[in-house]
Every structure is written in C-alpha cells, then in structure tokens.
Amino acid sequence: MRKNMKKIIFIVLSIFLLFSVMAENTPDPYAILDVLQKQYSYDDQDYSATVTLIVEKPNQPAEQLQFKLFQRAAKKQFTMIQLLPETDKGAGYLQDGDNLWYYDPIGRKFNHTSLKQNIGNSDAKAGDVVKEYSFRDDYEATSIESGKLGAFDVWIISLKAISSRPAYAKEVYYIRKDITLLLKEENYSANDKLMRTNLYPKYTKVLDRYLPIQIIMRDEVNKGEQTQQILSEISTSAIPNKVFTKAYLEGLN
C-alpha cells in the first residue's frame, strides 16, 4: 500500500514538474504581444513619416503611391496626405476619434470611410499604417508554439478577432524570440482561407523602439499581387493641432 502510495506521489510530482517546465518554456502570448504593441505604439508623442506604397500586379507596371502621415495616437487622430501620383495629389485621410474621412480634392468633399478599406489600388489598408488595435481588447490568443522562420527562432501566436476592429477574423504572428520583433503575419478569413501574408524584413530604431520600415504585403487571393510599404523621414517631433483638421486638408489644395 505504502509502495503504491509512493508511486502515485512520484507520478503526480513528475507530471507537475513536466507541466512546470513546459509552462516556463511557453510564455503568456499576451506578454509577448504587449511588448510587440509597445514597439509601434507612439501613444506618448506625435509621430510622422513618409509612407511609400509600391503596388505590383501581374502584367502591369509597378505603381507608386506616397503619403505623408501625421499621427497623434493618444487622441486617436491622424492625417495622411497623398503626395504621389501627381493626379491624386492632395487627396487624403483624416481621423478624429471614431470618425474617419477620405478627402477628395477634386470634388472638395469628405466622405466617411473605414480603416479596413484598401488604400487606392494597393493591398495596404489605412489600418495597417496607423495600427490602432489592441491585442488584449481586440483579439483572443488561441495558441502559442515555438518554431523557426528562416534562421530565427520564433513564437508562432494564433489570434482570433473578438471585436469588429481587426480586418481579418484570424491572424497568425511569427515573432522573433531574442528581440520581440514581428517577422511575418498571416491573415485568414473566418473560413480559414489564407488571404494575405505580410513580411517584415527591415526595422529601424526610433526612440529605443523597433519600427518596421519595410513591409511586404502579399495578396494570397489575387496571386502575384503584392504591395511594399516603405517608411522614411520618420519623426517624433510635435505636430501642430491644425494638421488634424478638415480645414488643413482643404487648405492644401
């Protein structure tokens, strides 16, 4: 009886130890996502950059779109003014709280739009540029596993959208283990179809944070189509309040 008891205690302890080791090796996905979110959240100061989108489609010459982005994340405000191509110069987006408008300089009209709308003919959405979602509020982490992406050890975190803010129902993030950097992102539909793959090959350091300066967005539905998003002229200098007004966009034209 005593012998059996010892055996049971041994098995229980072994299982407990095994789970403890596993738990130690498999961190809380939200802890990783929190670090990731801090990398590109400039809640504490203004942020501006030049965003270039290079749109590639089969049998078509590459198209270049360029915007100047001004963002004040703390107040949920951003203004994005189109610089290229010349024909669309002066068009832009303006967000103030929950309202997002697209400005058409020809008709001189502001129309309500959504962060989920693609920018022009590209695979990038306004939401990709300003990244306003919160991993904790908008997603549920359904799994985390260890893996390898090229030469890097990564955490593969699967997320399921729980609010209507994300553009896709499911996402899989490949996050570098040594430095918390997102290397790859897969966007899935609710019926598990891969719709878009984003690759993050280049980062730069801005105020001790890593910011992806090149993102390759591969359209998995329209094979052969992809958009490269390149960030340049990044600044965290204060932006005048007038930049986040309709009058500013109207005054540019």
Next chain:
Amino acid sequence: MKTIGLAFRNLSRQKKRSFLLGGAIAFGFFIVTFVDALAGGSLRNLSEQFSFLFGGNIFIQASQKDDDKVMTLTKDALFIEDVLKESGIRYTAEGKRTMLFGTIIYEGQKAVTNISGCDFEKEKRLKDSISLVQGSWENMQDSNALIIGETMAENLGIEVGETVLFEMQTAKDYATVGEFKIAAINRDPSLLGSIMVYSHIAYLNELYELDEDAFFFYTIMAEDHENQDVLANQLEAIIKKYKPVTNRLEAVKKNPLNIVRGINEQLKEASWEGDMYSVITFDDQVPNIKQILSIVQYVSLGILIALFLVIMIGISNTYKMVIFERIKEIGTMRALGVKQKEAGRIFMWEAVLLSLFGSLVGFIVAILGMKVLSLFTFTSEELSLFLHNGHWTYVLNAGSISIKLIVVVLLTMLAVRGSAKQAAKLNPAEALRTTR
C-alpha cells in the same frame, strides 16, 4: 354657340392657311408628347429592370439595435407572409434575399458585383425568367453553385464547371473569400443583366456568417408598379398593429429626395428591443428615377413654350393679315348689329379651335409615331437599360399632357388676342369704306 360656329366656318373657309397654322401647333405638340411619353416609358423600363434585379419593388426588412449600432437582419419570414396575406396586395413574385457586394476573381481577372442569394425552389418566377445559355439547373444542386451573366463570363473567360473566388466582407466586417462553382451562364436581358449573379441563399449566409434561415430583406413584385408607395404605406400600417415599424410618410416629409436616408435616420434615433420593421419601395431606393422624369417633363414644357413663342409670331402675323382680308366682312357684321365683344370672340374661338385641333393631330401623330417606333427591335447594349425586350415603350401622363394642352391653348389665344381686339374696335363705316 353661334360664335363658335362662325369661328369654325372661318377656319374651314381658309383650309390651306388653317392647315399650316394647325400643322405648326401639331408639330410642337407632337414633339413634346413624344419626348414625354418616351422618357416615361424608358424610365419605367429602367425602374422595372432594377426591380427585377432586386427581386421586387417593395422590400420589408427588420433591424436590430445593439449599443447604438443598427444592424439589418430579418428572420421572421412567417410574420411578413402573414402581413402580406392580411394586406391582400396582389404580387407576381416574392422571395427572401441576401445580397452581398464583392469581387469575383478568376485567374487574375476581376469583376465587382453583387451576388443575390435566392431560394430557387421557392422563387419559381425568378427561375423562369433566367434564360440559361450554358449549363443547367441540375448543376445548381451544388451548394456553392453560381449563375453569372454571359457578358461577365465572357469578360472573365469563365466556362461552366470552373471555380471562382468571391472576395467580400462578413457580417462582422472581416475580409473573407468564398469559392463558387459556375453552374450556369444566363443570357443578359440588358446591360443590368450582365451584373446579375445568383447563388443559393444558404451558402451566401454561411459566407457572411448569418444563420441559415436569416436574410437581408423580403421582397415582393407588386402588380401595381405605379402605386408602390401606397402599397408600402398599407403594409406599414398592418405591421404597426403587431410590431414596431419605421414611418415612411415621415421620412418622405423629412427627406423627400432621399427617403431611405430618412428611414435610416429614424432607425438611428429610435430606441427599441428586438425587431424594428421597415417597408421601402424601389422608388425610395432610387428616387433619382422619379426626379429624372420630372426634369424631363419640365424640360419638355420649356421646349414647348420656346417652340410656341416662334409659332405665336407666325400666328400673330397671319391674323393681322386675316383682319385686313376680312375687314369688310367685320364691318358688315358690326353694321348688322354684332357687338364689339362678339366680333373679337370669333377670333378668340378660332384660336381655341385651331390649338385644340392642332394639339389633337399632334397627339395622334405622336401615338402613331411611338407605335411605329415600338415595332422595331434595338440590340444596342447601351440602350437596353431603357428598352423592354429590345423595344421602346411609352407612358402617357394625363396630367402632364393636360397642362401642355392648356399652355398651347393659352399661348395661341395670346397670339390672336391683339388681332381680336383690333377687330372688336373696328368702326363699321370705316371698315366698309376700306379698299384692299
């Protein structure tokens, strides 16, 4: 009565002149009647084609409110069927529809379209109206079967049996993509037909993440297409007895040019639990069609007035000559005791009779012209939106025609008024002394 008789005799005495003056009036009236009737017919055809695309001309839907967000999702088809029964409204087709907007993708080619999710077993009329040029109804047994128009099939280079992707948003606004198998290709009845794409409602609901028995709206094709608004108000009144419903008349009052917006504003402002029903007509959805018709009618009235200003100069000059020709006759009549007013009235009655006969001839010629035009078949794709099976049709608006007839009579009377006054003022002795 004697005056009218004299006026008629005067007109028939100078047949050639009366014919020319009446002909000018007839021409003016023909032009405006023709334009009006053809525009009315074209817009009715356009409206009917759109109604066909949306499955009907009256739509009933239910909306729900969650945290100030309005969602439109209808589930209680039985309730709607009971309301329709109680109303006694006669309709030729009915159905539940889920309609999704998105992009069809096939081997790098794309087509932006709406897919109508239908229940083909119940929508017999729809099934009968779809003329398949490739594939068959047996292929529709696949749950993800799709019927597309031949123009779209040609543009995308698709054949029956092939699989296409449809990129769209779900009810929660997530991007998604569905696979459809081309079951059949239908003949495009018009340019609009080329964007008619049909699938099973159950599969579309699944993609959109809706319950199988849910739908966007219940639609009926009311027989009385012209009185959609009266029928919609009638349905609204019946629904009001049992469930909350939006107020169409208030929406019309508040937003006459955009009734749907008026209804949406009511949904935004109101508070309710469960389902709030709305009844919308096809004309409410596309108010521009009615507006275009009014604009055409105003423009044609403008054309009529412009034409008649020219015709009036001719009539006025002719009657000045008529006075000179009939001067001795007027003098004799006045000498025999015909009063000043009566002498003038003869001329005015001539003007009335001339304009009435001219307008009648113009009206008859316009009808004949339209009848002849409607015999021809036009195959132009651009025109197809306005045609009925390739033929022009016309709608005569009694109100508009009456207004124009009154305008013609008044303008002709105005043109003759000067001469009539001159005839009335003639001194009988002087008139008899005048030599031509």
